Amino acid sequence: MPLSLRYFIILIVLLSTTLAESEAQRRRKPRIWEGFSVSGRAGANYFYGDLVDDGRTHISLGFNADKEINTFLALRASIMTGKMSGKQLAGDKTDPDLIYAYFDNFYTEFNVGATFRPLNVLLGYFKQRSFNPYVIGQAGMVYYGASEYYGNENYQGIPDGTLWREKNGISPTIAGGLGLSYWINSQWSINIEGIGTLPFSDELDGHSEWFLPDGTAVQTDANDFYYTTTIGITFLIDDNRWKNEPKYNRKAYLKTRSQYRSSSKKNLKSISKKRRRR
Structure with missing residues (x-):
């Protein structure tokens, strides 16, 4: 691969990464x-x-x-x-x-x-x-x-x-x-x-x-x-x-997982009800 092409690819990757990070920063809520x-x-x-x-x-x-x-x-x-x-x-x-x-x-x-x-x-x-x-x-x-x-x-x-x-x-x-x-x-x-x-x-x-x-x-x-x-x-x-605190990591994970599961079940029930109505 020509050296100039390599530089061009690297430049494109860096530019896309910078643009993606800028977009993420723009969408992020203000710190206040x-x-x-x-x-x-x-x-x-x-x-x-x-x-x-x-x-x-x-x-x-x-x-x-x-x-x-x-x-x-x-x-x-x-x-x-x-x-x-x-x-x-x-x-x-x-x-x-x-x-x-x-x-x-x-x-x-x-x-x-x-x-x-x-x-x-x-x-x-x-x-x-x-x-x-x-x-x-x-x-x-x-x-x-x-x-x-x-x-x-x-x-x-x-x-x-x-x-x-x-x-x-x-x-x-x-x-x-x-x-x-x-x-x-x-x-x-x-x-x-x-x-x-x-x-x-x-x-x-x-x-x-x-x-x-x-x-x-x-x-x-x-x-x-x-x-x-x-x-x-x-x-x-x-x-x-x-x-x-690190000692609460597992408790936080279990709470988050239980909430995710309950919300997923609700979504599945809602989808199944819609399908039955059709």
Whole structure:
């Protein structure tokens, strides 16, 4: 073979390899999406402010986005919204259901923080771990719009359900809690979280003071603390670059193989059904 032809063949091979690698790089997701996941959440909040003798539970909805920065720590941003409610009983021993005041509100909170997964530190990193607990720490702010109403025993003789006062505003918050995730496959997981939030405001229920029968105003305790428990469904946009500990290689292989087999069986059943219909 002539020397010039050899050089030409080598040049063609190198050029095709370079073009193929460039195409692969172009199609590859940007690195920012590695270890990036989004979750939709739904659950309940439990208000522990001033008007909390009864009816403290209401609904909350939201979502969060997490970005893994190493094998055990992820940054997080979250939005949660919903309603809060509560009733303050009058304390009448002859009729314990008499209500002094009650409230409802609409709130939206925005938080940034981090999650820490202790098992990834204690037992080693294993992304296919079925159950993985984690610790949540975050800070942010909450917007609230609250309305407070007189109850049927308010000492002032005001008709039940009369609007007492309205409050709205924005308050900084700090929050912390625990979560537990269940790994379904390489892209999907479900989780449950419980988070306690401390706002630096006493007006989420619109109630910052109350009055004795003689008209004396009494200031309430500061800060309207509340809990939120939610169930979430998480989708991993792109897998991270962290590798499992070598001791988990076989477990990861078996899990992946079982999923592949189950998905193959589903595909075969679907194909066979289509064929029978024909």
